[in-house]
Amino acid sequence: MQTIHRIQQYLDEHRSRFEEDLCALLRFPSVSADPGCREAVHQTAGWLKDHLAGLGLSSELIATEGSPLVYAESPPVPGAPCVLVYGHYDVQPPDPWDQWITPPFEPTVRDGNIHARGATDDKGQMLTHLHGAEAWLKTAGSLPVQLKFLLEGEEEVGSHSLSRYLGRAAERLACDVIVISDTPQFGPNQPAITCGLRGIAYYELRLQGPAHDLHSGSFGGAVANPINAAARMLAAMIDGRGHVQIPGFYQDVRPIPPIEREELAELPFDEARFREQLQVDSLAGEAGYTTLERRWARPSFDVHGIAGGYQGEGGKTVLPARAVAKFSFRLVPDQQPEAITDALQRFLEARCPPGIRMQLELLHGSTGFLLPRENPYLAAACRAIEAGFGRTPLLIREGGSIPIVSEFNRHLGVPCLLLGWGLDDDNMHAPNEKFSLADFHRGIRASACLWYEMSPSFTVRKEI
Ligand code: BES
Numbered sequence: 001m002q003t004i005h006r007i008q009q010y011l012d013e014h015r016s017r018f019e020e021d022l023c024a025l026l027r028f029p030s031v032s033a034d035p036g037c038r039e040a041v042h043q044t045a046g047w048l049k050d051h052l053a054g055l056g057l058s059s060e061l062i063a064t065e066g067s068p069l070v071y072a073e074s075p076p077v078p079g080a081p082c083v084l085v086y087g088h089y090d091v092q093p094p095d096p097w098d099q100w101i102t103p104p105f106e107p108t109v110r111d112g113n114i115h116a117r118g119a120t121d122d123k124g125q126m127l128t129h130l131h132g133a134e135a136w137l138k139t140a141g142s143l144p145v146q147l148k149f150l151l152e153g154e155e156e157v158g159s160h161s162l163s164r165y166l167g168r169a170a171e172r173l174a175c176d177v178i179v180i181s182d183t184p185q186f187g188p189n190q191p192a193i194t195c196g197l198r199g200i201a202y203y204e205l206r207l208q209g210p211a212h213d214l215h216s217g218s219f220g221g222a223v224a225n226p227i228n229a230a231a232r233m234l235a236a237m238i239d240g241r242g243h244v245q246i247p248g249f250y251q252d253v254r255p256i257p258p259i260e261r262e263e264l265a266e267l268p269f270d271e272a273r274f275r276e277q278l279q280v281d282s283l284a285g286e287a288g289y290t291t292l293e294r295r296w297a298r299p300s301f302d303v304h305g306i307a308g309g310y311q312g313e314g315g316k317t318v319l320p321a322r323a324v325a326k327f328s329f330r331l332v333p334d335q336q337p338e339a340i341t342d343a344l345q346r347f348l349e350a351r352c353p354p355g356i357r358m359q360l361e362l363l364h365g366s367t368g369f370l371l372p373r374e375n376p377y378l379a380a381a382c383r384a385i386e387a388g389f390g391r392t393p394l395l396i397r398e399g400g401s402i403p404i405v406s407e408f409n410r411h412l413g414v415p416c417l418l419l420g421w422g423l424d425d426d427n428m429h430a431p432n433e434k435f436s437l438a439d440f441h442r443g444i445r446a447s448a449c450l451w452y453e454m455s456p457s458f459t460v461r462k463e464i
Pocket residue numbers: 121122155156157158182183184200364398399400401402403428
């Protein structure tokens with residue numbers, strides 16, 4: 001039987017076991033932001049290492065100061081490219097727990113979707129490539145390209161350990177192209193290749209007022225309140241037209257090329273449906289730009305949390321001693337987090353009122369990414385997605401960040417192909433995260449086809 005038919009048959013026969021593997025992986029509470037989950041993070045890495053070894057790949061754990069890296073590779077294939085597959089096995093915290101219909105680490109199937117933290121971001125998507133490789137190894141006995149799997153456990157907190165490792169492992173990780181599945185499709189039944197991502201600069205601002213909490217009746221009006229100060233400082237950062245007010249913030253922003261603005265305008269984006277999905281009666285953002293431009297190709301500012309003072313039941317007339325705010329800017333090419341930090345520090349210091357001491361910390365930063373459209377592997381990826389999903393992918397950008405993408409480009413000199421199988425209503429980072437099982441299996445098929453499509457070997461092609 002021809003190889004491609006044997007592979008398809010293998011994928012059909014192993015559907016339920018693939019889903020069991022996914023459930024096993026989703027049961028680990030590998031929350032990288034939570035020190036209490038350290039053990040689970042290590043167990044997840046161990047599970048992946050063993051799974052890759054079970055496929056016949058040489059596989060190992062690489063210890064770091066943080067979460068272990070999982071690395072596995074297949075032998076080089078003369079005349080065929082080497083592909084590095086990156087994914088992340090860490091997940092976001094599941095909070096708020098009480099809003100989950102079923103518990104976040106007890107994967108449950110409802111309406112054809114698997115629900116669990118990490119289902120789409122990124123355990124489910126990442127696993128498609130392990131299963132795609134498995135089909136080759138268990139039927140043909142080898143892969144038509146060399147694969148190097150590099151799976152990390154700190155993506156959701158900025159990829160610090162992997163970033164350090166890249167500096168000393170460039171030779172080992174050398175490859176012709178990188179493949180990542182950690183992005184959404186354009187919509188249901190409309191796959192996409194993401195040719196651009198935003199970067200991020202994420203901060204914590206700590207404000208200290210009096211040494212301890214005070215009675216707001218006795219002291220209010222005479223002593224600076226750090227939460228009042230935080231509110232004023234945060235509000236000063238953006239105006240009513242969605243423009244960031246920090247001097248120099250837009251200095252390095254690469255404008256959206258007119259041709260791309262036209263392409264974005266032609267995408268079948270249904271704004272009314274988008275509003276309905278989010279249950280908001282109106283959208284908001286930077287004046288002069290469309291919703292897709294605002295989400296994908298313009299910078300943005302969001303406050304993620306403000307803490308301090310009294311949060312309990314009823315009222316308490318306290319003048320708090322401290323306030324903490326967490327916020328970030330999404331960045332676009334060619335903005336640099338370091339330059340933003342300098343400008344932000346000056347901006348906030350100038351607005352920090354007397355009686356308040358401030359500390360600003362950059363928790364993580366990464367630059368945006370754009371894939372050159374002439375990348376030689378783009379056409380192969382389009383064909384593979386067509387084989388897996390039955391539709392030609394659209395070429396889009398996305399607004400999220402995968403910090404290591406631009407680092408890969410810098411250290412390894414090759415760009416990333418972002419082939420995502422998720423959906424933008426998958427509830428990434430939110431309660432009830434899900435992943436369509438149909439897309440899981442389509443992703444596996446697209447992955448298996450990708451290795452073949454990337455191989456220039458005529459004999460392999462002809463036989464298939
Ligand atoms: N899978 C996402 C990235 C993503 C999200 C791409 C939405 C496209 C659309 C990734 O795991 C993620 O969430 N990254 C973080 C990185 C941050 C914590 C440094 C993000 O974008 O917030």
